[in-house]
Amino acid sequence: MAVAEGLYLxxxxxxxxxxxxxxxxxxxxxxxxxxxxxxxxxxxxGLLWPGFMENAGAIIGMPFSLEGFAFFAEAIFIGVYxxxxxxxxxxxxxxSGLIVAISGIFSGVFVVTANAWMNAPAGFKAxxxxxxxx
Numbered sequence: 001m002a003v004a005e006g007l008y009l010x011x012x013x014x015x016x017x018x019x020x021x022x023x024x025x026x027x028x029x030x031x032x033x034x035x036x037x038x039x040x041x042x043x044x045x046g047l048l049w050p051g052f053m054e055n056a057g058a059i060i061g062m063p064f065s066l067e068g069f070a071f072f073a074e075a076i077f078i079g080v081y082x083x084x085x086x087x088x089x090x091x092x093x094x095x096s097g098l099i100v101a102i103s104g105i106f107s108g109v110f111v112v113t114a115n116a117w118m119n120a121p122a123g124f125k126a127x128x129x130x131x132x133x134x
Contacts, residue, residue: 002097067110074103
């Protein structure tokens with residue numbers, strides 16, 4: 001989306017603008033689905049696995065809280081991007097799209113980091129209580 005808009009700003013070829021607007025709609029739909037599923041996930045961790053969260057929450061809490069910051073940045077700037085077509089300068093609009101892409105990448109990295117530790121915990125000792133560092 002941001003690459004297509006950057007190409008449009010550079011070349012002024014309308015095909016890039018059309019491509020950018022179509023990808024923006026798809027991005028908005030995927031963002032909405034991700035926001036709903038992420039909200040459900042956070043409740044699931046606390047309600048369905050309270051023992052796990054009591055023992056390992058301090059470890060996976062950090063990547064999930066950082067993901068929250070990235071998510072809110074993404075949410076703010078996707079709103080700016082979607083509603084700013086005729087309200088922002090072309091450069092500011094493109095920059096808001098870049099921030100959506102960057103914060104989306106960071107969100108993915110933080111979620112995968114927490115998931116990776118849950119699937120292959122390393123660097124900590126588990127046994128009969130809270131997880132401790134080695």
